[in-house]
Amino acid sequence: MRRFGVATAKREEFVDITAQVAQALAECGLAEGAVLVYSPHTTAGVTINEGADPDVKRDMLGHLAELVPLAGGRAGFRHAEGNSDAHLKTSLMGPSQLVPVSGGRLQLGTWQKIYLCEFDGPRRRTVLVQTLAGGEGA
Numbered sequence: 001m002r003r004f005g006v007a008t009a010k011r012e013e014f015v016d017i018t019a020q021v022a023q024a025l026a027e028c029g030l031a032e033g034a035v036l037v038y039s040p041h042t043t044a045g046v047t048i049n050e051g052a053d054p055d056v057k058r059d060m061l062g063h064l065a066e067l068v069p070l071a072g073g074r075a076g077f078r079h080a081e082g083n084s085d086a087h088l089k090t091s092l093m094g095p096s097q098l099v100p101v102s103g104g105r106l107q108l109g110t111w112q113k114i115y116l117c118e119f120d121g122p123r124r125r126t127v128l129v130q131t132l133a134g135g136e137g138a
């Protein structure tokens with residue numbers, strides 16, 4: 001398993017980690033299989049979405065904030081740390097993504113990027129990358 005650090009700069013942001021994941025994959029030398037990209041945090045997740053238009057990240061963060069208000073909306077929050085919105089958003093995004101690998105390359109679509117989703121930054125985050133060997137060549 002490999003890991004790398006990500007220094008986030010805002011309370012909420014999507015950080016493109018595609019290059020770091022590709023680098024970890026290159027270091028492992030896996031040709032066929034998949035790579036698991038995992039956030040071992042409760043207030044930062046991992047997702048895959050469009051990387052070309054920065055407005056997509058902006059729209060996702062804006063709508064997540066509407067879905068899960070900081071103050072908890074009518075349901076309210078009890079968690080004393082005051083970051084329940086971040087915990088909820090992290091579970092909505094999920095802690096990991098599994099990306100197919102063929103020919104030693106991530107099989108992302110043309111517009112796809114892998115994002116660390118920060119919801120309680122700025123912080124120093126860690127991302128784990130585990131290659132999973134298997135399958136026939138494409």
Ligand code: ZN
Nearest residue numbers: 079081083084
């Ligand atoms: Zn908390």
